[in-house]
Each structure stands twice: as C-alpha cells, then as structure tokens.
Amino acid sequence: MNMIQLPTGIFAGVESHSCYPSGELEGVKLSEKNMLVTHVGELIPAYTETHRRKNKFSVKFYKSGTIKAIALNEVQEIQTPIGEFPAEAVTFFETGELKRFFPLDGQIGGMWSEEEEKKLAIPLSFDLPFTSFTAIISGVAFYQSGNIRSITLFPGETVQIATKFGNIPTRNGFSLYESGNLESLEPAELTVIKTPTGPINAYDPDAVGINADVNSLVFGEDGDIIAMNPARFGSLQMMCGPEDCANCSLGCII
16 A cells, blocks of 8 residues: 655555645545544544545645644544544644534435434533533534634524524524624524614525534624625515514514
8 A cells, every 4th residue: 555754744555645736735545544643632534434424535635734634534532622522524724723623524415314414413512601502513613722713503403692682593503703702693593683773684594504604693792783694684674663563473682
C-alpha cells in the first residue's frame, strides 16, 4: 500500500488521493488504520467503508498541508472547548483548532434513510444563558477562540430559546455571537412577535437546516431583532397591524 509523508505525519494505506488544481494534496482515502494527534485528541480516520459512508475522504487537507477534516472510522469521544462529546466527523481551522464536530456522519440517501440515522443518535445536553435542552443534534460549530458559533439540530428536533420577546420554539438550530449572546434562530412554527414598529411574522417554511450559522430571525447583541429576510416570509406582516391584535388568534409573543 502507498504511503504519503506530510507535515502532519506519515499516512499508511493510502488507497486513493485527490489534489487541488494547483497541485497540493486535497484528500486521501485510507485502507489501513492510522492515528492522528489533534487538538481534540488522538483520532482514527476512516479506513473501512459501509453503506452508510461511501466514497468519502478519510482526511482532507488545506493547501498548506494542515488537516482540514477527518471522517472517523467510528464514533469517538473527543475533547471540545465545551467538554467531551461523541463525534464521527470533525473539521479544523487551518491553525488546528476545532471548527465543527458531527456526532454522526451517515450519508442520507437511497441506501440510508434519515430515520435510520436518527436511531443511531444519542441526545446531547447543553446549558447556555438563553436555553437549556437535551436533543439530538447534527453538529456544533466553534469560533477559533473556542466559543460556540452555532448548534444545528437534527431534522424534526425543536428546542425553546428565551428572548426578550419570550420563548421561541426553534428548529434547525441557532447561532451565537462570540460573546455568547444569541445571534439568530429558526422559528419552528408561525411566531408573531410584537415590536415597537408592529408585529413581525417570524417563520420561514422553506428554511433548510444544513447548518445553523445563518437563520431567518437575527438579533443584535442587546437582544433586539435587527434583521430578517422578508422575501422568505408570508404576507402576514403586511396584512395586520397593532389594531388587529384583539381579534387575532395567532398568539403573539409579548
């Protein structure tokens, strides 16, 4: 089997590899056990293939040769800035700090369903200033400082997020400022929020939960709503005004 020597170490059992157009190594697929020492612990990249995970790079690299991502051979406990968590895939900043971890890394498609993937998942607990919950998650992203950037929920999961407008049921996930304050969330249902300028229809039925770095309802550091994409929302915000609240059954959050 082929071996490749990189600044990060020697990789044995390189079954195949790919390069960037400029010639630098982009990724390798391994067929032998290797051990990599990282910021989150000693990791074993994938060297076996199953119907859940096919045709994936075991390790991906930045053009500099440093590790960008690792698909683990099986779920391992890793040391993150917020404690120990299970992971089946991880990504890193070019300087080595953890960027994201994914508790599961199955390829959803014809060979493996979302329902089958969820049966393998373990609910995880988080305690943040604006929410405490236990749920199945798809992934957690970090700032380079180690503070949480976002938490992405597994499809179908919802959590309650406390805001100055009340609790908002949230799907897909939410993001944080580096300070730890809430930055954005994706409402799980039609949520009409009363603001000084009138009610806001805070719901996007077409939201895609690939990751929760960016969501449709955005808050400032002080907790006020500062942005949303009106094109995503229905016509409610143009149809109703404060005078309509008495006869409205939508249940505005005060």
